[in-house]
Amino acid sequence: MSAPHIESPRIVSREQWLTARRELLAREDASARALAELEEQRRSLPMVEIDQEYVFEGRTGKATLPELFEGRGQLIVYHFMFDPSWDAGCKFCSYLIDNLGDLSHLHARDTTIAVVSRAPYPRIEAFQERMGWTVPWYSSYGSRFNYDFHTTQDETIAAVEYLYRTKDELIDAGLDWMTQGEQAGLSVFLRRDDAVYHTYSTYGDGTALLHGIDNYLAFTPQGRPRLEEKGGWLRHHDKYREGQR
Structure with missing residues (x-):
């Protein structure tokens, strides 16, 4: 290619x-x-205290939001686009996860990172095995987590909001595609004793700093690829063969 x-x-x-x-x-x-x-x-x-109880499913079974911290004080959640009907996760989100390094460096700073998707856990597990990732990954299927953090848009369940804009504001900005279905984002939580607090969330291009490969490419004459360019060449990393998406 x-x-x-x-x-x-x-x-x-x-x-x-x-x-x-x-x-x-x-x-x-x-x-x-x-x-x-x-x-x-x-x-x-x-920050805002989380007063909603969320239950996820992961490798070891059911887990609450406090349990996603794995005993540490800070938690970063990457909202990975993986609709329950899909057989594979989003290739753009996959590109981001491919850029994760050794998580022990985060752990040394009292921080856990976890991936959360709405797909049922068996689909997540199969895709994670295919991609060779070891990052903790949980299903939020059946909970309000994705809707409350605006990474699944379905106005029959929750008001549409993305990039801190309402549905009408998104449509007026020509961002209609952000008003429905799965969207990507990142949220940060802090734990103090038994309380969990939401400190930060970002969406869309706000996660660009996490694309380590892009940051390397930014030093080159060719530069980092624009989003519209990625749509043409980006693959799941096991699909870089001619004609495979």
């Missing part, structure tokens, strides 16, 4: 390159400072 054609950078002397690189470095430093400030604002967000 060939990469898209791009115009090569212009050829200059080493001195000219160094001048241009130093100019870019100043902009990179300013961007890093702005990102650090944004991260501080994210950490300063208030």
Whole structure:
């Protein structure tokens, strides 16, 4: 599968390159400072106590939201798009999970990551085995979890909301496809004694920082692929053979 054609950078002397690189470095430093400030604002967000009881199904059976923490103080949940009628999970969500590294580094920071989908657990288990992933993965089938965190859109169950916009706001913005079915997102929870708090959620492009491969590609002349480009070449990692989706 060939990469898209791009115009090569212009050829200059080493001195000219160094001048241009130093100019870019100043902009990179300013961007890093702005990102650090944004991260501080994210950490300063208030939190909301979870008063709803959610029950999931995972590898060892039933589990509550507090049990997803696995005894740690922080929990990151990736809302993986996997409709109960699908045989395989979303390829874009799969790309994100492929970028997960050794989870012991998260555990050392008192943090657990778990994947949650609405598909029944036997479908999840079969797909997870196919993909070779070991990250904890749970089914929320039969609970309100996906609806309450706006990653399944069905207005017969809960009001449609995505990217913190109402259904009408999404339609007005030309984002009709976000008003129904499965959507991706990430939510963060904090546990203090017996209480669980919701501290943060992000959706859509808000999870782009988790695409490690994209971040590597951002250093190259070809650059990171745009979302519309990914639709043309992205596969489940076991399907990178001509003609396989």
